[in-house]
Amino acid sequence: MAQQNDSQTINDVRQQALVEYFSKKVGRRVFILTESFPFMFIGKIINVVDDSIELFVQTTSVPALEGKTWFVHTDAIEVFYIETGVDAKIPDLKD
Amino acid sequence: MKRVYHVVAIPIRIVLNTFGDHDPNGMMYVLKENEEKVKKLVKKNPFTPVDLVQPLFIRANEGDTVEIIFENKLPFHTGIHFQEAEYDVFQYDGANVGYNEDSTVAPNNKILYRLHVLKEGNYFFSDLGNVSSGEEGSNSNGLVGGLCVQSRFSWWTNPETGKVINSGQYADIHHPILPSFREYVWMFNDEMEVDDLTGNRPINHFSNQEEESFHGANYRYEPENRRQQLISEGVVCPNCEGEEVHHDSWVFGDPSTPILRGYVGDPAKIRLFHGGVKETHVFHYHVHQWFSDPSDLSSEIFDSQAISPQSHYTIQPLYGLGSLQGSFGDAVIHCHLYPHFVAGMWGMNRIFDTLQDGSQCYPNGVPIKALKPLPDRNPPPKPTKLKPGFPNFIPGKVGLKAPRPPLGIVGGRGLTELERHAAIENPRPGAVFTDPSPANAPIKEFNISLIEIPLIYNREGWHDPTGRMYVLDENIEDVCSGKKAPEPLVIHASANTCYKINFTNRLPHILDGDAFQLVTRTYEVGMHIHFVKFDVLVNDGANVGWNYDSSVLPGETIQYSYYSDVELKAWFFHDHLFPGTHQQHGVFGSGVVHPRFSNYLDSATGEEVDYGSQITVSNPLIPDYRDFALFVQDFTHLFDKNGKPLAPPPFPGSPDDPGLFGVNYKNEPLQFRLDKECDPAYSFSSFVKGDPVTPIFKAYEGDSIRIRLLQGAQEESHSFNVHGLKWLKERGDLNSKLDNQQHIGISESFTMEMHVPRSGDYLWTFETEEDLWNGLWGLIRAYDEKVPELIKLPDRADPLKQSKPLPECKGTKPPPAEDPTVIEVKGPHRCYDVVAFQTSIVYNSFGDHDPHAVIFALREDMQAIKDGRKKPEPLILRANVGDTVDVTLTSFLKQELFPFQDGIYPYPIVKEQAFYPPSLRISLHPQLIDYDVKTSAGETVGFNGDQTVGPGESRTYRWFVDSQVGACGLWDMADIRNHKSQGAFGAFIAEARGTEYLDPYTLKPVITGANVILRNPLLPDIREFVLIMHDGVRLLDKNNQVIFDPVDGILLAPPEVDEDLLDTYDQGSRGFNYRSERLINRYEEHPVLHDLFSSKAFGDPSTPLFESYVGDPVTIRLVTPAERRRSHTFHLHGHRWKFDTKDIFSRTESFVGFNVAGAASNLQLLGGAGAYSGFAGDFMYRSGNIRWDIEQGMWGIMRVFDELKKHLPKLDN
Structure with missing residues (x-):
């Protein structure tokens, strides 16, 4: 878990924690809600590049944006859930 | 920047189509530079439309000061009143209101109007010198126009030549940073006087009766009747037949009505104005959709949008012309009300896929005018022999009906060579020239x-x-x-x-x-x-x-x-x-x-x-929900069980308001819902007559529901209300206001999303009197326990097992509803003691009165009202967010005081009048606030208990103010025929937590009243003015003769008024807050048209006079609890407000459309009284309907002082 030191703001810590957490989950499926368009992503974490998450997007609110790789900045993430195999499975959604 | 236009009002013959139909007494605003030219052209072409004869459309940029030098060449005083703009009302109102200077202009005189246009958008303008609704009036004859205000630094050019223009319905708008776009102005006109070539009223060739009234756009119309005549007389396509043929350019060539031209993908804005005087129209634009509020990405998406008189919108098609799929061809634009469509209210958006430089022709040989590509877009390809572009690849024959499409019809034809060159790579049935679907x-x-x-x-x-x-x-x-x-x-x-x-x-x-x-x-x-x-x-x-x-x-x-x-x-x-x-x-x-x-x-x-x-x-991913679809219908052709036609038209084929109403092919008329004692109070009760045959939507307590509201047929406005539930006005926007009413016109579609908080029967209605009377109502039934006919929502917990039998219809009176007050109140508790009784209401100083009114009042005021010491006003109750409100209602209704013991009013009437004797029971139903419908809805509905009160009886309702919704209507639901239009209504205002209500003159706390100061520790003092707009009133004059409004109120009325002009829902008098300043009374005393709003000539009107100081924060609460189906527009001069008070991104407007039963709005005046510029004077509030509201008394004054007055303490801000 990221610890706050004197030169870091709480936002730095939050960002660092997110980066660390997502880095550990590369290869897993994730569900993300963002405040701005397209609002929802379901996909596989490919990589974490600096403070952005590289995702292979399986499902969003708009079909035209699916089946592609997207970068989501950690600041844009409002809510997320990463499938670990232990808790609930993120549904496979098909039209 | 200052921008100056010299505008002249002139009499002009307006030729409305190529058939020579014309308004011989037309009037128009025109730029001085075009005045002589247009007059000459009209003289030279007495039976042909002249391009320059169109409503005046001028332009300015946001932030400009616009000066209008206005010259009047009409034989009576006229002016120009601008909506949306800020201006010194004292000098530039274009009217003669209150104690302002007269800013109308005498014949052959001039005046200067100076306007500040603060915001991009549509600024409607019209004359208020002559508000007669008849053929002598100015508005119906064309004295209307539009000022289109663009983003700062814009300029505009002629789409055909690319040269800069000063006016006109079509312009390309350019900007140094923003994309160029096509601007089309579409102004609905209606009820214009029309003569045919012979100078007589046009005759319908099919019925041999006089044609219906004029319905058009931009002074043009293309009636089906005229085009069909050409067919029946063998001029074109003798074997063609059918309604839709009359939109076919292969048969007739193009219509005289507007054709909005552009290229695929061009950004565009349609500046839509309602310049007509009476009807609410529905603007429908094929292929395209737009945001209801172009500045708000969370707003609703429309492709049909109702518009009431003197209101306006900007229609900005998403993805540009041709929409996402890039469809090209002709997209018809029309009023979706079929009688209007048939009458000629239609045009087209023509979307080309090839460059038009003026060298091409349509299939009938008519040259295609050049169309400059927008400068910041790639021009479309030039036409070639193999790819001539739309419409020249279509294998039609001029003079015959359009061909059927390739591939689509099973067993039909394939593509011609030209079609193949124009088609997409893999054409399929229904998608030949554009593929709307992605591959997968x-x-x-x-x-x-x-x-x-x-x-x-x-x-x-x-x-x-x-x-x-x-x-x-x-x-x-x-x-x-x-x-x-x-x-x-x-x-x-x-x-x-x-x-x-x-x-x-x-x-x-x-x-x-x-x-x-x-x-x-x-x-x-x-x-x-x-x-x-x-x-x-x-x-x-x-x-x-x-x-x-x-x-x-x-x-x-x-x-x-x-x-x-x-x-x-x-x-x-x-x-x-x-x-x-x-x-x-x-x-x-x-x-x-x-x-x-x-x-x-x-x-x-x-x-x-x-x-x-x-x-x-x-x-x-989202909560499960119940999905309910509801289609309202009018013009429904019904026969009774004996084959007798119900509400037939005057002759077969007449579009004069035929038939009755339905919802999902059903109705449940109230005349058949009386119990053995014939008490209307139980009309909605399932205990007495069982459930209605209309839809009963079923859910469990706590379920999410979505109601899909549509109108299937045919011409009229309807007002959908759900009692006891509410939804976000803009579904996708959590900042949107809450609502429980929706006006709808044919082809509109709304989704209301909400949850059902408690079990019980919730009433849905189309609330206007004639709709409800004829059976447009039903139920949402929420169960508290499991029932066999309804599965649970999959993501919700199992309902409780059934522990009691479901209620049944036994043909007896419903049991009394439980007492909601047995539960202890937590938090602030407010109690009101309300009585209902009969009294006489005097509507104005000319003696117009309703001697048989039914009103609600506080018990403490009843005696003073009865003694004449206090004038009756609609009951206005207030409470704050967080309050629990107990309202105790007592009935003092007396049988002998009802004028018609059988409930059949000779005027105003409703369709299918029938025995429905007055109920002595009464109730009080509120909108929008929270309550248990089983005890406190103020109505007796479904299998809920009785919530009405009989003479001498009392009942207490318990309401919770859970949200600051502001204005809510209040009305009786015990007898919608004998109580409501007679005055049994009022308003409830849900205020901010911690608010006190003060008398504006004494500053003492008050309990009720339409004019108060709101004092709140966290907010500035605010003046609150409550306006209750209502119609359908049966008034008597000072000689106790019935007033047959609207006819009796028409100024400059012809000797004989055509009674067929009146629909049932136009009947009755109208006004604000039990008052009506009918202009005819003033005119009979002082017959000068342009003085009729003047307080110098007549004193102040009887309608509420609201006083304030410049800059005072003002909120107007506008509610329409009653009663008829004609929708009214509300307009306040010189001020604007947010369309949605809760939403900072909302568009600003100076009007509220669609005021029909159940409508409620909160208008927070931007900049306060006098607007941002702080102008003092008399600002008129009024209806926007020239026909038949303003004449009939729907107007009043908001007075703004710039000096301290002894009688009016200033606000403590």
């Missing part, structure tokens, strides 16, 4: 037919013997054999669906004649769709302009293809070939586009379904 979109196939079948509307046997409806092919047998009850077809699919529709015409060739209509050959039909994406050329289900005729003959099947790109509300479909003839028989349906990944379940069995007006929807 899942396909959903439906087989749909249109059939004729008798439809029975209620238990009394009211029926339509020639009902017509869409049905899935697999259900035809069950519907025809009676196994399945007929209902409008609603199909369900998810976003990202490619629809494949196999549509078969199974109608007989002939629609039989009867009392309502003549025999009509309805030999071709189609399925025109809204909202979804499609190729307009081959898939419109229509026959428009130079497009194909995408309909089919009897027995034929056509394949259509659509795509739903995103979740949409319910998309409307209907026939476009004979809609004026048979849509009112039931030819409408809907598709609902749900969120992706949804499953659709039968609400009773849980089995998967893909159609139905009442289903359950399950989704893995």
Whole structure:
């Protein structure tokens, strides 16, 4: 878990924690809600590049944006859930 | 920047079409530079439309000061009143109001108006010197116009030449940073005087009766009657037949009405104005959708939008011309009210796919005018011999009907060579020249037919013997054999669906004649769709302009293809070939586009379904919900069980308001709901007469529900209300205001999303008196325990097991509702003691009065009102957020004080009047605030207990103010015929927590009143003015003679007023807050038209006079609890407010449209009294309906002082 030191703001810590957490989950499926368009992503974490998450997007609110790789900045993430195999499975959604 | 226009008001002959129909007494505003030119052209072309004869459309930029030098060359005082702008009302109002200077202009005089245009948008202007609604009036004869205000630094050019222009309906707007766009101005006009070539009123060639009134746009109309005449006289296409043929350019060439031209993908704005005087129209634009508020990305998406007189919007089609799919061809634009469409209120958006430099011709040899490409877009390809572009690749023959599309009709033709060159790579049925669907979109196939079948509307046997409806092919047998009850077809699919529709015409060739209509050959039909994406050329289900005729003959099947790109509300479909003839028989349906990944379940069995007006929807990502579709209908041709026509028109085929009403092919008229004692108070009770046959939507307590509201037919406004529930006005926007009423016109579609907080029966209504009387109501039934006929929502907990039997109809009075006050109150508690009694109300100083009014008042005021010491005013109650409010109602109604013991009012009337004696019971129903419908809805509904009170009885309702909703209507629901239009209404205002209410003159706390100061520790002091707009009032004059408004109130009335002009829902007097300043009274005293609003001439009006100081924060609470179906526009001079007070991104407006029963708005004046610029003077508030509201007294004054007055303490801010 990221610890706050004197030169870091709480936002730095939050960002660092997110980066660390997502880095550990590369290869897993994730569900993300963002405040701005397209609002929802379901996909596989490919990589974490600096403070952005590289995702292979399986499902969003708009079909035209699916089946592609997207970068989501950690600041844009409002809510997320990463499938670990232990808790609930993120549904496979098909039209 | 200062911008100056010299405008002249001139008399002008307005030729409305190429058939020579004209208004000989037309009037128009014109730029001085065009005055002589237009006069000469009109003199030279007495029977041909002249381009320069169009409403004046001028432009300015946001932030400009606009100076108008106005010169009057009409023989009476005129002026220009600008909406939306800020200006010194004392000098530049374009009217003569209150104690302002007269800013109308005498004949042959001039005046200067100086305006500040602060915000981009539409600024409607019109004359207020002569507000007569008759043929002598200025507005109906054309004295209206529009100022289009652009973003700062814009300029505008002629789309044909590229040169800078000063005025005109078409312009290309350019900006140094923003994209250029096409600007089209579309102004509805109605009720204009029209003569034909011979100088007589046009005659309908079919019925030999006088044609219906004028309905057009930009001073033009193209009536079906005229075009059909050419066919019947053998001038064109002698074997052509049908309603839709008259939109076919292959037969007739292009119409005289506006054709908005552009290239595929061009950004565009349609500046839509309602310059008419009476009707609420519905603007429908094929192929395209737009945000209801262009500045708010969270606002609703529309493709049909109602518009009431003197209101306006900007229509900005999403994705530009041709929409997302880039469809090209002719997209018809029309008023969706069929009688208006038929009368000629239509035009087109012509979208070219090749460059038009002026060298091309249409198939009939008429040159295609040049069209400059927008400078920041790539020009389209030049036409070539192999690819000539639209419309020259279509294999039609001039003078004959448009060809049918290639590929679409089963067993039909393939593509010609030219078509193949114009087509997409892999054309398929329904998608030949544009493919709306992405390659991998899942396909959903439906087989749909249109059939004729008798439809029975209620238990009394009211029926339509020639009902017509869409049905899935697999259900035809069950519907025809009676196994399945007929209902409008609603199909369900998810976003990202490619629809494949196999549509078969199974109608007989002939629609039989009867009392309502003549025999009509309805030999071709189609399925025109809204909202979804499609190729307009081959898939419109229509026959428009130079497009194909995408309909089919009897027995034929056509394949259509659509795509739903995103979740949409319910998309409307209907026939476009004979809609004026048979849509009112039931030819409408809907598709609902749900969120992706949804499953659709039968609400009773849980089995998967893909159609139905009442289903359950399950989704893995969002809460599951119940989905209910409701279609309202008018012009419904019904016969009683003995075959007697109900409300037939004056002659078969007349569009004069024929027939009755329905909802999902059903109705439940109140005349059949009386108990043994004939007390109307139990009309909505299921204990007495059982459940209604109209839809009962079923849910469990706590369920989420979505209501898909549509209007299937045919001409009129309706007002949908749900009692006891509420929804966000803009569904996708959490900042939106809460509402529980929605005005609707034909083809509009709304989704209301909400949850049902408690068990009980919730009443839904179409609330206006005539609708409700004739049976437009039903229930939402929420169970608290498991019932066999309803599955639970899959993501919710199991309902409790059934522990008690469900209530049953026993034909007896409902039991009294439980007492809600036994529960202890937590938090602030406010109690009101309210009485209902009869009294006389004097509506104005001229002695117009209602001697038989029924009113609500505080008990402490009753004696003073009865003694005449206190003037009756509508009851206005207030409470703060967090308050629990106990309202105790006591009835003092007396049988002998009702004027008509059988409840049949000789005037104003409703259709199908019947015995409905006055109830001595009464109730008080509030909008929007929270309560348990089983105890405190103020109505006796379904299997809820009795909540009305009889003479001498009292009952307490308990309401919770859970949200700062502001204005809510209050009204009686015990007897909608004998109480409400007689005055049994008021308002409830939900204020901010911690607010005190003070008298504005004494500063002492008050309990009620329309004019108060709101004092709150966290807010500035605010003046609150409550206006209750109402109509349908039966008034007597000072000699106790009935006033037959609106006719009795018409200024400059012709010797004989055509009674047919009046629909039932126009009848009665009208005003604000039990007052009406009818102009005819003033005119009889001082017959000077332009002085009629002047307080110098007459003193102040009887309607509420609201006083304030410049800059005072002001909130106007506007409610319309009663009563008729005609919708009124509200306008306050010189001020604007946010359309949605809760939403900072909302557009600003100076009008509120659609004030019909149930409407409620909160207007927080931007900049406070006097607006941002701080102008003092008399600001008129009024209706926007010249016909028939302003004359009839719907106006008043908000007075803004710039100096301290002794009688009015200033606010403590």
